Amino acid sequence: MAKKRKISGSCNMANRNKRIKKEEEVQSQNTGGMVVDTYTSQLPELVINQIFSHLSTKSAIRASILSKEWASVCSSVLILDIDEDEGKKQSADHRDRRRKFLKFLSNCLKIREKEKYLEKFRLRMSYFGGDCAINKSLSFALERNVKELDICFKRENEVRKGRYYCLQQTALNNAKSLTILKLEYLKIEEDSIDTISLPSLKTLSLKAVKFMTNTGFSRLYSGCPSIEYLSLTSCHGWDVRLSSLGLKHLEILCCEIKLKVEATNLESFKFRGDNGLRHHIIDMRKNFYIASCQTLRSLEFSHAHFAIGWFKGLDSRFPLLERLVLHTCFSYSGIINIFSQHLKSFVFHECGNILSNFSMTAPNLSEATITIEERRDYDRLRNFLGNFDCSKKIRLHVNETEVCIFPEEMRKKYSPPLPSLKHLEVEIDTFTTVVTHSALMDSLRWMAPSLEFLSINRIHYIYDSRIS
């Protein structure tokens, strides 16, 4: 029997538990009595609040129209997440939309005037002036001890030199509670000699950010003693020296900078060496240094041009390395030799001439994921694959079936590249005909004679060695 029960008032854990205990006592007194079905009760306020915290502010305001209670929960949610592009209609009148957006922003702040705290403030919009509204939002958030601040300006599609919003450095001063700071496509104006102090900042992410001086970034970084995660994207011309002991995760993507990493507690490092915009590979021979690190577990390189012998002594420099990713990487000398005792996972995405002069010794390799996009010299491919024979599992991703079909004469002459491999997963981008499929099976069977598990495009094959 359904009973409608409205749960009002502050529904904290203690009250709830008291109610539950009472119910249990009642239950233990009744023998086998069925307790009332309470499914149609309203959700407690805290739960509604939690649902709201997963909605963008735009969706939340729309939901607030459900009832006055929902509206009041909405205004008590301590998260503001506003994206100008959300649900954008194509034909919208630009200026009118802009005006409505700024009105929306200002009203959102107004209803939260009385709140003393704000957990998160995210704003994403295009910059057409309107500094006043933006400054107001920023100070609103910072006055309320916001913990997570995410300000992102959109890069305009037009070729003209975009105007940048200028964030005053002093605005960030004394943001003692800030733990996450993300800034995109703006300029930081260093309007004071003092360093900004962000004592609780753990995550810093800067994308297409400019400082007034060359030392702007270093000064900002020096004011953040607790940083654990740093990400720089499309930032140029800086001299980045990182030697803090707390830094755990570092990401440098598409930046033309001088990089010197001496953070000895680093756990992961991700680097992308192209400029992003102009597909120009950043020269890693000079201005790129990463010190030996006992704690580093994951190294990820993409579009990187390695100096000669960069991988020499990899194992002594990063003894605990578990994961290595090489995506479209080149080496000036054309030779890459990798030895890593503890490497568990290796991901490789085809790049130019690397296949022929690549050798890897990783006795503890669990998983190798290889992506090849061109039909190559099969001899080279055979040699390359041979490096991963010791791996427990190989995932091979090719764009067309022919890549894996070794020619018959070759199969007769040479020994297979993967004699010990037990587990192989193949993914092929193009459709395979029936004829090609049987040729593929023959080739795979030769490639890895000891296979126990084979799947092609996620279809599993029961591999029975008795079937010829």
Next chain:
Amino acid sequence: MKKISVRTSDGQEFELEENLAMESATIKTSLDAFSRDDIILLPNVNSWEMVKIIEFFTKVQELETKFGVKFMEKKEGRFLEAFQAEFDKDLSDDNLYCLLWTVDYLGIEVLLENLCHLMAERTKNKTVESCRNLFGVQHDYTPEEEAEIREDYSWAFEGPEIEE
């Protein structure tokens, strides 16, 4: 590992591993108050919900092994995606609502967080009327009040989604 027995509202009994049972603040409090050997009665929990909850924990353990991360301790984006994919498909709106209520009752923080996320995703595409039905909410705005909100926040009320 000690097993805790629970009985749901329809009389069915389930055995939970102790560490999983302790994820529920409600069960934990009961265990502290009563003896551990007693069967815990959960009058507000239906058996299908219990099945779902156990399914959740199994899934979490699978994902933890797969990604090598303790999801219970960190909030991870990939986990949310994987979780959504698994849980979203066979839960109707009403079932999700009931499950949400139950999980809140049981006080399982992690699952609650994820279910709220699911529920939030679903609300985005609904009309106002269907939301009111789903959440059992009474429409208490006068037409003038509602018009005022729509005017003040007009930027939020334009957009491709269906309106009432």
